[in-house]
Amino acid sequence: MTHPGSSPLDERGTPRAELAQATRALQDEVRGTRIDGRRARELAGIVAEVARELRDSGADDEVGRLHMGPGPVNRGQTLSPVYNVDTWDGRRMQGTVTFARFHHGSVGTAHGGAIGLWADDVLGRLSRELSEGRARTACLHVQYRASVPVGAPVWFTAWADDADGRKRELHATLEDDGTALVTVDGLFVEPRIPLNGH
Ligand SMILES: CCCCCCCC/C=C\CCCCCCCC(=O)SCCNC(=O)CCNC(=O)[C@H](O)C(C)(C)COP(=O)(O)OP(=O)(O)OC[C@H]1O[C@@H](n2cnc3c(N)ncnc32)[C@H](O)[C@@H]1OP(=O)(O)O
Known part of the structure; x- marks a missing residue:
């Protein structure tokens, strides 16, 4: 589609x-x-x-354009772990993310930076679902509470607080069997001066 x-x-x-x-x-x-x-x-x-x-063969300039609905995020961006959005009710997004061998950090666990990358990506996606304005990540606070496995899907939830002018606080968790592995609090801000195409 x-x-x-x-x-x-x-x-x-x-x-x-x-x-x-x-x-x-x-x-x-x-x-x-x-x-x-x-x-x-x-x-x-x-x-x-x-x-x-x-x-x-040349390259287009549209690698940031994404499929907005449910389904896998696959935009030729092979750095970020692949995640699937299973449900989206207009406020809360849930799905699974699988960290690959490529994202290995210390033995048996996902790299903290790869987790931060994924968090930025999923919150960026959430932000764009919520408003037309192009908000950017101003701040990302990632708390690593337990190891995130590699090679197995992990459940995530991402949600947003109400917007406060150009600012919006966004949150995400990664969890396994009801135990929080990672919690993320992000601040996304719509730039005072919008950047063309971003
Ligand atoms: C083409 C169509 C596509 C459609 C399909 C799309 C589907 C998409 C799906 C999936 C997408 C996933 C894509 C991944 C997303 C990744 C996102 C990124 O990684 S973005 C890159 C990293 N971030 C930067 O490069 C920002 C660099 N910084 C800046 O540009 C500015 O600092 C910015 C915009 C963040 C703020 O600058 P100012 O000048 O506009 O804002 P000021 O006026 O200074 O601040 C506004 C308010 O925000 C607070 N603020 C700003 N920065 C803050 C900070 N770091 N911490 C706390 N508060 C902060 C300030 O205190 C102020 O608050 P008070 O209004 O006074 O209450």
């Missing part, structure tokens, strides 16, 4: 979404591979060739 203003990168099953998915798999497998040095060098050449072809 196509959404107004969305890029083909948003759509599950499109060739470009498949390319993003294959890139995620590459990121995961490069991490800690035991491949031998000679083959690693050959593969580096192949990957470099792929990168060259992509660069030569």
Whole structure:
């Protein structure tokens, strides 16, 4: 399903979404591979060739445009963990996020920065669902209360307080079996001077 203003990168099953998915798999497998040095060098050449072809094919400027409804967030942004929004009632968003091997921090747990990245992304998405104005992250307070597993979906909830002028406080939790693993409090502010296209 196509959404107004969305890029083909948003759509599950499109060739470009498949390319993003294959890139995620590459990121995961490069991490800690035991491949031998000679083959690693050959593969580096192949990957470099792929990168060259992509660069030569040009790029649009719409990587920030996202699918707004429920479903997986997949916009060719392969840094952030993939998350699925399962429910959205206009105030509260719930779903699951899976941190991949690529997002590994210390042994067996997700990297704190990857968790912060995900939090910024999901709160940014929530903010855009809530208002037309382009708010930006002014402040993000992430509390790491327990380890977040890698390779298994984790339940999240994100919600917003009422807007106070250009400011809006947004919150998110990651939880497992009712135990809070991470709590996030963010402040998003609509810039006094809006930036073109942002
Ligand atoms: C094309 C169509 C697409 C449609 C589809 C979209 C779907 C989307 C889905 C998913 C998207 C997910 C995408 C990811 C989202 C990621 C978001 C980011 O990462 S944004 C990048 C990181 N953030 C920055 O780069 C900000 C840099 N900072 C600034 O630009 C400014 O400092 C800004 C805008 C935050 C504030 O600047 P001022 O000049 O406009 O505001 P002043 O007047 O100073 O402050 C306003 C109020 O805010 C408070 N404030 C400002 N900064 C604060 C802070 N750091 N802490 C506490 N309060 C702060 C101030 O005290 C003031 O409060 P008082 O009105 O007096 O009550």
